[in-house]
Amino acid sequence: MKLCANLSLMFTEVPLLERFAKARACGFESVEIQFPYEESVEDLVKAKEAAQVEIVLINVPAGDLMTGGEGLASVPELTEDYSQALDLCIQYATALEVKAVNVLAGRCLDAEKETKYWQTFEWNLVKTADALVEHNILTTFEAINTKDMPGFLVHRAEHLWSLMDRLNHSNIKAQYDLYHMAMMGENLWHDLSTKSDQIGHIQFADMPGRGEPGTGGLALKQFFQIIEDSTYGGYVAAEYKPTQQTEETLNWMGPRVMPS
Structure with missing residues (x-):
């Protein structure tokens, strides 16, 4: 597998700009960042x-x-705001030479508006994919569990596959997160x-x-083998x-870990 480390959640013992070197010292040649926008592109x-690492994925500002x-x-009323967020994301993504950009669908807090929210999300997702293909950057979207993020629009595996079929872009x-899908009781083996x-990106x-x-009940080693x-x-x-x-949490990497 081509492993990478999420610098938004890992190595947070030090500031973001120092996490690249930390990750590299631990054997990661690739990293991802949820929202890198608090730091300048140049930095x-x-x-x-x-650190001699590549940044493989970032999110559009959310x-x-x-x-x-x-x-x-x-959100139908925020399409212009999303367009501005996408413009900023493209500036970062192209300068950082990322492989993929992830679009977070967000929440729908009024069930009566859900159909319109789905339409807006699909429109923005296609708009993003059309813009990024010119830069050879993949567009992904993910399902997030509704226990951690109540009201999240895309929250089932079926949402991923049905939307892929509808858009056919x-x-x-899909960005497939083993944690989120396990929290929703999905069939990870099948997917x-x-x-x-x-699937364009996997997280765990x-x-x-x-x-x-090793801190929970998910058979991650088995899933890694399925992926391979x-x-x-x-x-x-x-x-x-x-x-x-x-x-101290990287024993799962085995011989990949490099001496610090």
Whole structure:
């Protein structure tokens, strides 16, 4: 597997710009960042180049989503705000030479508006994919469990596959998060075995605590083997909340770990 580390959740013992070197010292040649926008593009480029790692994925800015709001990508009244967020994302994504950009659907807090929110999200997702294909950057979208994020629009595996079928866009694939899908009781064996051609990025954490492998009940080693045996050729990102200093939680990497 092509492993990468999520610098938004891991190595948080140090500031973001120092996490690149930390990750590299632990054997990661690739990283991802949820929202890199608090740092300048120039500083991020310097940090990644100094550490000799690549940034494989970032998210489009999501407005107030992380503080309990609905976000940007599905709210009909915020299409202009989403367009501005996408412009900013493209500036970062192209400068950082990322492989993929993830679009967070966000919440719908009024069930009566759900149909319109789905329409808006699909429109914004296609708009994003059309814009990014010119830069050879893949567009992904993910399902997030409704226990951690109540009201999240895309929250079932079926949402991923049905939307892929409806849009049938060559530059859109699903981002499949083992933690979120396990929290929703989805059939991870089935999805990883039969849907690998529709998956553009994979993330993992143990569950239910979202800690490192071995802190919960998810058979991650088995899932890693399924991924390796499948046709999936993308990155597999550790996106967990370490229960202790990050360097002490990497035993699951085995011989990949490099001496610090």
